[in-house]
Amino acid sequence: MTIDFGLDRLQGARIVVAMSGGVDSSVAAALAARTGAEVVGVTLQLYDHGEAVKRSGSCCAGQDIYDAAQVADRLGIAHYVLDYESRFRSGVIDRFAEEYAQGRTPIPCALCNQGVKFVDLIAFARELGADCLATGHYVRRTVRNGRAELHRGKDPRRDQSYFLYGTTRDQLDFLRFPLGDLPKDAVRELALEAGLAVAAKPDSQDICFVPDGDYASLVKKLRPETDVPGEIVDLEGRTLGEHRGVVHFTVGQRRGIEIGGSPEPLYVVRIEPDTRRLVVGPRSALAIQRMRVEELSWLGEDQRDVSVKVRSLAPAVSARIEDDGWVCFATPEYGVAPGQAAVFYDGTRVLGGGWIAETLAADPRVSCAAAA
Known part of the structure; x- marks a missing residue:
């Protein structure tokens, strides 16, 4: 060949x-x-x-x-x-x-x-x-x-x-x-x-x-504070239980929360490292409408309507790149977490990407201009 x-x-x-x-x-x-x-x-x-x-x-x-x-x-x-x-x-x-x-x-x-x-x-x-x-x-x-x-x-x-x-x-x-x-x-x-x-x-x-x-062992060795227990709270701030260290959790995770009595499964919605709190909620709370992307690297032309992947194995979905680094999904997206890469495509072509710095939850009262 x-x-x-x-x-x-x-x-x-x-x-x-x-x-x-x-x-x-x-x-x-x-x-x-x-x-x-x-x-x-x-x-x-x-x-x-x-x-x-x-x-x-x-x-x-x-x-x-x-x-x-x-x-x-x-x-x-x-x-x-x-x-x-x-x-x-x-x-x-x-x-x-x-x-x-x-x-x-x-x-x-x-x-x-x-x-x-x-x-x-x-x-x-x-x-x-x-x-x-x-x-x-x-x-x-x-x-x-x-x-x-x-x-x-x-x-x-x-x-x-x-x-x-x-x-x-x-x-x-x-x-x-x-x-x-x-x-x-x-x-x-x-x-x-x-x-x-x-x-x-x-x-x-x-x-x-x-x-x-076993990434947790490595992180604990380098940053021992990530293995310190902390509170698990709901979206209203009410204490539901205790976790064994933020190193064991990422946004969107369900495994390991171990809170009984909830009418529906609970997921990690947010991690607050300063207070060592895990904020948990139903899957619907993971729906994201917008994300802010920083350290943008760009290979393409000036293009606003794109498809974007927020995880390597996730399908690319339609979105619009707005001003000041904000990106709006055509429909709410799940599994979007700060620290992940957002990679933009036009068909099979890689346009560029950056790091997800911040996310905004989906709000049915707010419309999004992303291309469907």
């Missing part, structure tokens, strides 16, 4: 590939090597080897670095390992814990892509004189009227565009995504054809630096 890397020349070109040690980035490297260009693999060590070496389904440490080196050797390409542990800790892990301490719902994968995985990797690739940086993300890069655009991956089950909304125009000009048109099964077949030992390696978990998925 041949992939067009969008380079005017391949003989004499240099392609740097971000290699995490998983099957996706390994196949991206194999496809780059088939072009005849010089290929250089780069792996980031993002956290301590000892904490991750025995884990499967992680990335960027221990066994994964070894796997990336083995793939590079199999392909006959150069391979570098860069120690970015301190940058990753300050830019991603510490902010992850801080977001929970503030009662928000963090998206560390988007933070990582906006920081070390693109900013620092692209800088290193340019230092090597590379013509582009290729990654194993399931997104598509197309060029229309001389301008690069970012689109969803063709396979909706694998699409990772939600986590890449912060990609800048300058970065997109330099990036390549050779897997964007492929389903996962085809990627594993390519890995087998290339004789890569990682062909059957399990996919990495979403939060790579959290051992066994």
